[in-house]
Amino acid sequence: MERKVKLEIKGSVAKIVLNDAENYNPLNQEMAKELLVVLDQLRNNEDVRCLTITGSGKAFSAGGDIKTFKESIEEGKPGEVMDNLLKNLYKIALILRQYPKPVIGVVNGWAVGAGMNLALSCDLVIASNKAKFRQSFSKLALIPGFAGTILLSRQLTWQQATEMAFFGETYTAEDMVKLGLVNEVVDSERLAERANEMASKLASGPTLTYARTKKLFFDALSEPLVDHLENERQMQIKSAETQDFKIGVFAINDKKEPEFIGK
Incomplete structure (x- = not known):
């Protein structure tokens, strides 16, 4: 079948x-x-x-x-x-x-x-x-x-x-x-x-960032504003520690298209 x-x-x-x-x-x-x-x-x-x-x-x-x-x-x-x-x-x-x-x-x-x-x-x-x-x-x-x-x-x-x-x-x-x-x-x-x-x-984009963005969007539906802003702040700190963040920063600095790896 x-x-x-x-x-x-x-x-x-x-x-x-x-x-x-x-x-x-x-x-x-x-x-x-x-x-x-x-x-x-x-x-x-x-x-x-x-x-x-x-x-x-x-x-x-x-x-x-x-x-x-x-x-x-x-x-x-x-x-x-x-x-x-x-x-x-x-x-x-x-x-x-x-x-x-x-x-x-x-x-x-x-x-x-x-x-x-x-x-x-x-x-x-x-x-x-x-x-x-x-x-x-x-x-x-x-x-x-x-x-x-x-x-x-x-x-x-x-x-x-x-x-x-x-x-x-x-x-x-x-x-x-x-x-x-x-x-x-x-x-x-x-x-x-x-x-x-x-x-x-x-x-070809920063898929880990997409996943984190989706999570924050989803959580925002039920979280109090104060709690959500702190969670968003912490997630941004984690995002700054990813390989994709480094790739994006250096690509923009060098006027190139970033080649993200989702990590």
């Missing part, structure tokens, strides 16, 4: 592909388990310095698996099935925000429900001009899952977040750029090329 998650590594960039195009790459139990394995595998691979996540076929991900939901209702255990599914999905949501390497969501088509929030959990998001986004949870009488209530409420105004969550309407990639949820829109024919350009640029 073909794997639901494909992994391609070229140089220092890993490309993760959700690989169930026939079903629009649903985030079911099988997909979630395989994605967790791949993320864990890449975490300690020092040769990989940046990740991209994309979908196969016409969708990035259709989100929840309606077939599974229907079966769970017919079997009289929808809560139990949902609980088992969410354990892995919420692990993924947390892992991506705390991942020690840059992660780019490359949205090639439909990103619906949890599929949309998988993309928004990445550090950067680029989308095809054919991509469509939808918080479809309300259509199923569900709340915005896969960290949706955090992602929307902290990145949008209250009114924008409630409109998106309550109505479950479709947003274009251009709409998402205007809302600040997508970084860039490119022609579908250039999406893979542009994703590789962006990933390669990040992979």
Whole structure:
């Protein structure tokens, strides 16, 4: 049986592909388990310095698996099935925000429900001009899952977040750029090329610094200002002791491009 998650590594960039195009790459139990394995595998691979996540076929991900939901209702255990599914999905949501390497969501088509929030959990998001986004949870009488209530409420105004969550309407990639949820829109024919350009640029950068920046961003969501400023100060001291800091300083002094090593 073909794997639901494909992994391609070229140089220092890993490309993760959700690989169930026939079903629009649903985030079911099988997909979630395989994605967790791949993320864990890449975490300690020092040769990989940046990740991209994309979908196969016409969708990035259709989100929840309606077939599974229907079966769970017919079997009289929808809560139990949902609980088992969410354990892995919420692990993924947390892992991506705390991942020690840059992660780019490359949205090639439909990103619906949890599929949309998988993309928004990445550090950067680029989308095809054919991509469509939808918080479809309300259509199923569900709340915005896969960290949706955090992602929307902290990145949008209250009114924008409630409109998106309550109505479950479709947003274009251009709409998402205007809302600040997508970084860039490119022609579908250039999406893979542009994703590789962006990933390669990040992979050649000071990746240890990126990891530390992500940690501070994440911690800032819950830390008091006084504590966070001290943590930021201490992290900057540690950053000044890295090899990359030395490389950067001497490169600028010599008017050259730095060649960072992530250490």
